[in-house]
Amino acid sequence: MKISIVILNYNVRYFLEQCILTCQRAITNIDAEILIIDNNSPDDSCAMVKEKFPKLTLIENKENVGFSKANNQAVDVAKGEYVLILNPDTAITESSIREALIKAESLSNLGALGCYLMDGTGAFLPESKRNLPTPKVSVLKMAGFTKQYYTSHISEENEGMVSVLVGAYMLMKRSVYLEVGGFDEDYFMYGEDIDLSYKLTKAGYNNYYYGSVKTLHYKGESTTKNKEYLKRFYGAMNIFYNKHFQTNKLFDVFVQIGIKLASNSHRTVSEANMEYAGIQSSYVLTENLTLFGKISKVLPLELHASSKSMLQDSLYEKSLFVFDTEYLSYDQIFKAMTQLKGRGNIFRIRPPGCNFLLGSDRSDEKGSVTVF
Known part of the structure; x- marks a missing residue:
């Protein structure tokens, strides 16, 4: 088997469903498996996986054992030559697995491969590529000076060796993961990706940032910033x-x-009051008029059914864009989000075959789920 995708879930049932669906699209014609490990989620995540994805491997922990231990559990039983550690609040493009594997195979002495992570607003997440956070660099970051914390000599869509990758997306050979001991289980949550990246470089491997592969990361979904x-x-x-x-x-x-x-x-924002504040125009990109009608009933806005041709014009502002993934690919959606980001625009995605919309209007606040 070529690759095992390991998704550790905690209490993000709707985001997990989208993540699995995008992975299934991405592994078409690839010898691959998807493993879900759940850290005793109080929602119906496990029931959803059993009902909608009965053929997937599901590991149900009876307690929350943390990020490191749970991922190590899954990698222990994985069958792939490569493992992809992936957050449940991510979505990947249809071609991303194939492209990432081709790049990984071309690199000698690879530790882990990371990619371009974008948040729900279409903005690049700078933690996609970081320098080693020495004590000095860390203190400077806490004081608000982040220049030395992030890797600035490699542009967002370029590629090259970096010190630290983010645990939301890490691709590596399973043998290398096991050689360095995987994630250090002294960490419950946070810091384990920095530690693993550093262990890989100390073992003589190179970590690599690959900006051509884009992944949507609803940063903040698995845990609220408090x-x-x-x-x-x-x-x-x-x-x-x-x-x-x-x-x-x-x-x-x-x-x-x-x-x-x-x-x-730390700032707190009232999601209920701010979600659609300032939006002047709203578009649903779909060919499915039944779907359009259902969405129109749950969103408190006047919606317009639109075609993908509207994306040829990037001069939109203060607009809501709802993307139907049965009409546009995730690759097309990510390109549109990048093109339309800023200027007060916000985005919602309807995953394939699903009765809900997902979105996040800030990278440091919990996103939204709208069921219809």
Whole structure:
């Protein structure tokens, strides 16, 4: 078997369904498997997988064992030469697996391969390619100076070797993953991707960023950004530094100050009041008039049924775009989102055959699910 796609889920049932559907499209004519491992989600994620994807491997944990341990569980039973660690709140294009495998096969001494991650607004996520967060770089980032934290010498759509990739999307040979011990289980959530990236480079492998492959990541869906998140994140960074760097009490004080400053600066937005604020025009790109009617009943906006030809004009602003994935491919949708990003535009996606819309209008807030 060529590749095993490992998706760790916690309580994001609708996003997980879309993720699985995009993976199934992407592995057409590829010898592949999809493994779902669930960390005791309180929603109906597992019931959905059993009902809609009965042939997939589903591992149900009876407790939330964290990101590292759960992924290691799945990789242990995976059969693929390659493993792709993928977040459940992602969506991939139809050609992405094939393109990523071709690139991985062409690279010698590959550790992990990462890709261009975009959020629900169509904006590039800079954590797709990062430098090693040494204590100095980390303290600067906590103070708001991020230039040294992210890899700026490689453009977003280019490619090249980087130090750190993001755990939302990491492709590597299963043998390499096992050789370095996989994700360190001292981390419950956050920091484990930095640690694995660093272990790969210390073992003599090269991590590689490949900007030609694009993945949508509804960043923030698996966990809401709050003070508890910040404590966990910087706690994970403490684990990383204690394992790999020599720290001192002064640095520990800086970390605690960073946590407090970041917590106090965190903004909260009322999703119910802000979701469609300022939208002046709304379009549903579909050929399915029945679907258009159903969506029109649940969205509090005047909708217009439109064809993909409208995307030839990029001069839209303050508009809602609803994409039907049975009319446009995910590749076409991602290109449209990139083209239309900013200027007050927002996006919703209807996954193939589904009765819901997904979207996220900010990278640091929980996204939306609209069932119709």
